[in-house]
Amino acid sequence: MNKVPMTHQGHAQLQEELRWRTQEERPRIIEAIAEARAHGDLSENAEYHAAKEAQGHNEGRISELEGLLSRADVINVSAMSGDIVKFGATVTLIDEDTEQEKVYQIVGDQEADVKAGKISISSPIARALIGKTIGDSVEVQAPGGARGYEIDDVKFV
Template identity: 45%
Template sequence: MSNVSYYTAEGLKKLKEELDYLKNVMRPKASQDIADARDKGDLSENAEYDAAKEAQGLLEMRISKLEDIYANARLIDESQLDTSKVLVLSKVRIKNQANGMELNYTLVAESEADLKSGKISVTSPIGKGLLGKSKGDIAEITVPNGVLKFEILDVTRD
């Protein structure tokens, strides 16, 4: 049973590019590696052949997984999203009530999360705690270390 996952146009494009690369570049290379190893002699004692076959199996498994994800991917229609509340694709500026530190995040689908670039998943504890909140609200978020309180300073979209 597959789950529907939501993507931005950029995230869906990256997924498609990775799938195309694996199918059109890596799959032929894996086949060639097997052929090269096969040409080296007795297959029963050929570790290179076994390694090439195993690599091909892993590649095919990855391709199958990505095809399943791509088949169940849905593009997020940004024009239908409420801009006054924190939702997926919202850029949110928050202030930690405990230490006064301000943070900027963009809430994205789980597959597109990248903390280094300020993108957090809507399924993360902080993402879940911010969803549905508006400017001025206080979000109480339960994390492994306890409860964090964040004030929503601003909610925008690009």
């Protein structure tokens, strides 16, 4: 069984989603199914089929969340230190072409959100950064082509 690395924040978000899906969404869907059943003929009842599909999706996600949480390897990022990039690090990069600054935190696959500055440990940029230190240059093979970055800062917050 493979452990799934995640931060405390990512673990809490998954727990909250599981709670919402089991305690709020599941009862709502059951109510929708019961209401649709009351309308009669189920073979041509679009509301019933939509509710059953929603139920299948919700139950699938609940199983997925339970599996992820059971395999979670929660890493306390605030207890980490140093200037070597590793899981949980918040890395400040300088684009070597544009001199533009970018800040990313390396997190688990389930909590990645590029718009929020959180990149997956399995992403090309994170894989290029792991093990490097402040001042190192890295070349990242991205979908838009190769990009060069210099590591300006590494923090663990």
